[in-house]
Amino acid sequence: MIHKEQYISIKKDLLATKTILVAVSKLQTIEKIKALYDLGERNFGENYVQELCTKQEQLKELNINWHFIGHLQRNKVKYIAPFVHLIQSVDSLKLLKEINKEAQKNKRIINCLLQIYIAKEESKFGLDEVELTEIINEVNQGYLNNIKISGLMGMASFSDNLAIVEQEFKYLKSIFDQFSNFEILSMGMSGDYELAIRCGSNMVRLGSSIFGARN
Ligand SMILES: *Cc1c(COP(=O)(O)O)cnc(C)c1O
Numbered sequence: 670m671i672h673k674e675q676y677i678s679i680k681k682d683l684l685a686t687k688t689i690l691v692a693v694s695k696l697q698t699i700e701k702i703k704a705l706y707d708l709g710e711r712n713f714g715e716n717y718v719q720e721l722c723t724k725q726e727q728l729k730e731l732n733i734n735w736h737f738i739g740h741l742q743r744n745k746v747k748y749i750a751p752f753v754h755l756i757q758s759v760d761s762l763k764l765l766k767e768i769n770k771e772a773q774k775n776k777r778i779i780n781c782l783l784q785i786y787i788a789k790e791e792s793k794f795g796l797d798e799v800e801l802t803e804i805i806n807e808v809n810q811g812y813l814n815n816i817k818i819s820g821l822m823g824m825a826s827f828s829d830n831l832a833i834v835e836q837e838f839k840y841l842k843s844i845f846d847q848f849s850n851f852e853i854l855s856m857g858m859s860g861d862y863e864l865a866i867r868c869g870s871n872m873v874r875l876g877s878s879i880f881g882a883r884n
Contacts, residue, residue, distance in 0.1 A: 670701075670704075670881065671701050671704050671705055671879060671880055671881065672878065672879055672880070672881060673704075673708065675878060675879065676705065676708060676710075676879045677708070679875065679878065679879065683866075683873070686866050687871065688866055688870065688871055688872065688873055689712065689853075689871060689872040689873075690710070690712060690872075690873060690875060691712045691713070691714040691736050691738070691757075691855070691872060691873070691874045691875070692705055692710050692712060692713050692714065692875060692876070692879055692880070693713075693714040693715075693716075693738065693858075693874050693875060693876030693879075693880075694713045694714065694715060694724070694876070694880065695714070695715050695716040695717065695720065695739070695876065695883065696720075696883040696884050697876075697880045697883065697884070698884075699724060699727055699728065701880055701881075702724065702728065702733075703728070703731075705879065705880070706728075706731055706733065711732060711733060711734050712733075712734045712736060712754075713733055713734070713735060713736065714735075714736040714737075714738040714757070714874050714876075715735065715736070715737060715738065715739070716737075716738055716739025716740075717739055718737075718741070718742075718745040718748050718749060719748075721735060721737065721749060721753075722748050722749065725752055734754035734755070735749075735752060735753055735754050736753075736754060736755045736756075736757055736874075737749055737753050737755070737756045737757060737758060738757045738758055738822070738874055739758060740758060740760070740794050741756065741758055741759075741764060743763060743764055743767040746764070746767045746768050746771045747771050747774075750768070750771035750772055750774070750775050750777070750779065751775050751777075753779060754780070755780045755781070755782065755819070755853075756768060756779060756780070756781045756782070757781075757782040757784065757822040757855055757874075758782070758784045758794065758822060759781045759782065759783050759784060760783075760784045760794045760795050760796055761796075761800075762800075762803065762804050762807055765781065765804060765807075765808075765813065765816060766813070768781060768815075768816055769813045769814070769815045769816045770815075772815035772816060773814070773815040777815065778814075778815050778816065778817055779815065779816050779817070780816075780817050780819045781816050781817065781818055781819065782818070782819060782820050782821055782822040782853060782855055783796060783801060783804060783818060783820075783821055783822070784796065784821075784822045784823065784824075785797075785798075785801065785821050785822070785823045785841055785844060786823075787823040787824070787825060787837040787838075787840055787841050788823075788824055788825055788826040788827075788837060789826050789833070789837075790826055790827065793824050795823065795824075798844065801844070805818075805848075818851070819851065819852050819853045820845065820848075820851040820852055820853030820854055820855065820872075821841060821844065821845050821851060821853070821854055821855070822853075822855040822856065823837070823838075823841040823855075823856050824856075824858070825837040825838060825856070825861055825865075827860075831861075831864060834861050834864060835864055835868060838856055838857075838861075838864065838865050838868035838869070838870070839868050839869075841854070841856055841868075842854065842856075842868055842869035842870075845869070853871060853872050854869060854870050854871050854872065855870070855872040855873075855874065856868070856870040856872075856873070857870045857872075857873035857874065857875075858873070858874055858875065858876070859875050859876060859877045859878035859879075862875060862878075
C-alpha cells in the first residue's frame with residue numbers, strides 16, 4: 670500500500686513552494702506506481718536501467734515522465750534514450766556525449782541534470798567544481814545538439830547531523846546560482862527534503878515517504 674494521506678499532504682506542501690515532486694519508484698511494484706498515478710502523479714524516478722525499461726514497457730499506455738536518477742553506465746544509455754524524460758545523474762563528459770549520440774539516433778533532445786558531488790561519503794557519485802566547469806565549457810562549444818542541461822542534482826550525506834546536510838545543500842545552491850540558464854535544482858529525499866527546499870531546491874525525489882519501505 671502506498672502512503673496515500675502522506676502523499677496528498679506532501680503534494681500540498683510542495684505546491685505551496687512550487688517544488689516539483691519526483692516519486693522514486695525503484696524496487697516498488699507496478700501496482701503501487703499505478704495507485705500513485707491514479708492520484709495524479711506523473712513524475713517517477715528509477716535507479717536501474719533494466720528495471721526502468723521493464724516498468725516503462727508495462728506502463729507505456731500511461732502518460733508517465735520517467736526520470737533516471739541512478740548511476741548510468743554508458744553502454745546502457747541506448748536502452749532509455751527512446752523515452753526517458755530527464756536524466757538527473759550525469760556525472761561525466763563521456764556519459765553526456767553518449768547521451769547526445771543516442772538522443773540523436775532517436776531524433777530527440779534529452780534533458781539532463783549534472784550530478785554534483787556534495788556529500789562527505791565516498792560511495793556517492795558526482796562531479797566536482799573543476800569537472801563541472803570542464804563540462805560546461807564543452808557544452809558551450811555548441812556541438813552537443815541533442816542534449817539540454819536543465820540544472821543540477823545532488824545527494825547530501827546520509828546523516829542525522831542536519832547542520833552538515835544544510836551546509837551541503839547550501840553549497841549546491843551556490844553553484845546553481847552561478848548559472849542563470851539553469852531551471853532545475855534537484856535536491857532532497859524523504860529524510861531531508863524540507864531542509865532542501867528551505868535551502869533552495871525546486872525538485873525533490875521522494876521514495877520511501879510515499880511508497881513505503883522498498884522490497
Ligand atoms: C533512492 C533515491 C531517492 C529516494 O530515497 P528515499 O529516501 O526513499 O526518499 C532519491 N534520490 C536518489 C538518487 C535515490 O537513489
